[in-house]
Amino acid sequence: MRVSTGKKMILATLLFLAFQSPVGAQSEVRELTIGLLPEMNVFRQMARFRPLGEYLTQETGLAIHFTILSRYGNLVESFERDAMDGAFFGSFTGALAIEQLGVVPLARPVNLDGESTYHGLIYTRKDSGIRDVADMRGKRFAFVEKATTAGYVYPLAYLQERGVDDIGSYFAEYFFAGSHDATIYAVLEGKADLGASKNSVFDWVSSRDPRIAEEIEVLAFSGKVPSNGLCVRADLDTEVKDRLKQALLNLHETSEGREVLEKFHALRFIETAVDDYQPVFHWAERAGIDLKHYQYVNQ
Incomplete structure (x- = not known):
């Protein structure tokens, strides 16, 4: 059966509107x-x-x-x-x-x-021999980022209050791992002697990897944020x-x-x-x- 040109145009218009309507509706969703x-x-x-x-x-x-x-x-x-x-x-x-x-x-x-809320933690391997700030001199410290409370601001304040005004000269090396879990594993795997992270991520990672509780100990923790x-x-x-x-x-x-x-x-x-x-x-x-x-x- 042949379809007239007029009917073809009407059909095409209806199909166009049928496909356009949902898009139009979706575009209204913010x-x-x-x-x-x-x-x-x-x-x-x-x-x-x-x-x-x-x-x-x-x-x-x-x-x-x-x-x-x-x-x-x-x-x-x-x-x-x-x-x-x-x-x-x-x-x-x-x-x-x-x-x-x-x-x-x-x-x-x-x-x-x-x-x-959460706490900031400073931690080390249990076999590191590090127990206080004096023991930290000449060690390697892994921070998270300069824009984190637990991963930088808290440990920086903690160290400054204990006489460490220049982390660049106090530590043999310090670096930023980029995330809280990466910082934990930097310490666990011996790439750093010390690390700082938030306790919520520390606890979450620890619940999935028993090595963390077995091999890492917390030296200090901040107040709640x-x-x-x-x-x-x-x-x-x-x-x-x-x-x-x-x-x-x-x-x-x-x-x-x-x-x-x-x-x-x-x-x-x-x-x-x-x-x-x-x-x-x-x-x-x-x-x-x-x-x-x-x-x-x-x-």
Whole structure:
């Protein structure tokens, strides 16, 4: 059967509209880009956050897109350059972003130990013979990054308060491993004599590798600072902020949400405010860091 030219045109128009309508509907869904710090191996990090992103997309109607920063440094530049809407900042990067970008904290997770905070740790191998700061002289120290509380700011303040004003001359070598788990393994494998990380990652890695508890001992630990929380840019639409915040705070109330939390290694999310970062401002001051003008750039 032959189809007339007029009917062909009508059919083509209907097919065009049929395919265009879903795209048009999708284009109305607001996309949000949320940055993630590389505190763990990138594959572990994405495996942890992907279920959360899918859940938030489903619950809020917002298309959540996570992007993992290659390094901790350049955070302020990356946030602005990549037009991020928010990020799961660490305690130091959160304090830095509050001071320099005016971001608004929304919520942070409660860890499996029931804490919504973490400690900084300084550790060594049990067979290193290192017991105090005097023993650390001439050793190799592995930090995480210059933009972390547990992995740099806390140990720097700890050392300065004990008379170590120049880590470059006090240690035979110091370097930045780039992530908390990489720093742990640098010490475990003998690439460094000392390391500093956050206890939440230390505990998580230890639960999967018994060698860490068997071969590494903690020499010092800091006071509490807030766990990595979601902060968003100040000019983000108020309704969008509220939808994100409520979705996180209500996560533990459904069976599906609890499954997401299990994969995220958390019990629930709680509300977070600027005041929660006061301990970080304190540690930065003790380490001689001016957050307002801190311009750390990765080399």
